[in-house]
Amino acid sequence: MAPSPLSALFLCAGLFLVLFRPLAGARGGxxxxxxxxxxxxxxADETLKLFAAQAGCEIVFQPSAVAGVKTNAIRGEYSQQExxxxxxxxTGLIGSRDEKTGILAVYRAGPGPAKAQNQRSSANARxxxxxxxxxx
Numbered sequence: 218m219a220p221s222p223l224s225a226l227f228l229c230a231g232l233f234l235v236l237f238r239p240l241a242g243a244r245g246g247x248x249x250x251x252x253x254x255x256x257x258x259x260x261a262d263e264t265l266k267l268f269a270a271q272a273g274c275e276i277v278f279q280p281s282a283v284a285g286v287k288t289n290a291i292r293g294e295y296s297q298q299e300x301x302x303x304x305x306x307x308t309g310l311i312g313s314r315d316e317k318t319g320i321l322a323v324y325r326a327g328p329g330p331a332k333a334q335n336q337r338s339s340a341n342a343r344x345x346x347x348x349x350x351x352x353x
Contacts, residue, residue, distance in 0.1 A: 224283075228229050235273060239342040242334050248272070249274075250296070251270075251295055251296055251299075252271075252272070252294065252295070252296075252297070253293070254268075254272070254291050254292065254294075254295055254300045255292050256271065256288075256292070256333060258287060258288060258289055259287065259291040260287060260288075261278075261284075261287070261288050261308070262278070262280055262283050262284070262328040264288045264304065265278055265283065265288070265304075268300065268304060269321075272297045272300065274319045274320075274321060275321065276312075276323060277320060277321070277322050277323070278321070278322065278323040278324065279324070282301075282310070282311060282323070282325045283323065283325070285312055286309065287308070288305060288308055288310075289303060289305075289306055289308070291303045291304050294345075297314075298314065301321060301323075305323065306311065308339055309324070309325055309326050310323055310325055311324055311325075318329065
């Protein structure tokens with residue numbers, strides 16, 4: 218059985234912590250101080266790493282979730298969350314901070330859990346019907 222996307226995200230988060238712990242900095246919430254950002258538009262997996270370095274924070278994401286996504290350029294003084302929101306605006310990606318650890322996570326926006334479950338159930342029912350047709 219394949220791991221769920223959520224467990225894969227946590228695995229990536231753990232690996233990231235081990236590899237990029239030196240980049241950890243202030244957590245910074247909504248009241249966090251503003252800091253300077255100068256990030257070019259580009260491929261998400263690259264610009265997110267640049268963002269983490271400039272922000273002095275930890276950020277985790279699944280490479281498959283950000284593959285093929287182009288982020289926005291940002292220049293100016295922002296809080297970490299404001300900068301991340303501007304970087305990801307209009308890309309279909311969302312960034313959120315874990316309040317306990319301060320780690321930022323980026324993931325692809327999608328249907329809520331109930332809607333996703335209904336879509337999977339409908340797909341499974343269609344597959345079962347198709348298999349019945351192929352047997353008879």
